[in-house]
Amino acid sequence: MPAQASRRCISCLLALGGLCYFYSQSRWPCSGSLARQVQVSLQYETLLLSFNSSTHPIVESGPSVVFMTVTMMLVFGSAFFTDVIGVHAIFGSFFFDTPQSFAYHPNRSIRGWNHCPSGRRTSYQYHGKARGYGLDHLPATGELYFTFIH
């Protein structure tokens, strides 16, 4: 009985933490004051700005290795927590809220587009946001490339 009870306690704690984390990273606004506090305190944007602005501005050069590492860790952490609370892991990564001004760089470096300096950049620059080009150069679902090169 103690083993079962402790297991239940641990899973409840994990689920609570996962829910907090999920809501803090979600792109849906949350109205509860506690959740709002968590959301403000876990601001991804300020975290990444503190990583980037001191060394080199992210807008001009590509993403730094630290930037991509932190992003990937947060994405997989979010996916882990949604998996733990019982929803499938993909929703954690889908709802992971990246600021629109930063979204371009993980997009490029996960797909390995940092190898071609001029290609695939134009519509982003014209529209000024991280959407507007399709996923047409994506080979297949499982064939995403990791290149942390900038």
Added chain:
Amino acid sequence: MHSEPAITRTAQDSPTKSHRRGVGWDLTWCVKTLAMLDITNTAFLGPTAFGRIPGFTKHIFPEESRSYLSLVANIGLILFLFLVGLEIDSGVIKRNARLSATIALAGMILPFGIGAGVAHALYEKFIDPSIKFTYFMLFAGVAYSITAFPVLCRILTELKLLDTTVGIVVLSAGVGNDISKCILAHIFRLLMNLSTSWMDSTRFERGPR
């Protein structure tokens, strides 16, 4: 089965990919998206067609490698869904929230009713009467009302509908649908566990230590 894991992984990769490419060139005139082709081709890799080759399943897809295969597939899915989430403008979702909620509700209720009807017919013919009908009906209804969210994403990205309002409305409806499906499936599992533990109380008391 004693072999190198990397070799097994490569051996799993090559029939999947070459099969997909080879058939994909021939069938693009009638099947418009590669996602649909992938579904049919992976069905061929199972016991329907390729599994009938003697030793194929035992050597290419052995039992102990399947969890790792699904792990690799999940990593790919997580990255892909992250990229799709990056491309979506959250303002469009907020503007069309009511519309997509309506679509999600309609897309759940109608297939759930059809699934419940089919479940009634199936229960009379095939199912063991020790299983309660309500549980089986819930199971069949959930199974019918599933939206495969990653497949939906792949189809939308291949048809380049992700930038349009239609694509985003369908996608957010699919998200709501899929999350409620997950919750329903968990309720279903919970119900089944509770019923078994109520029926034989000894099993509940013994438990895993």
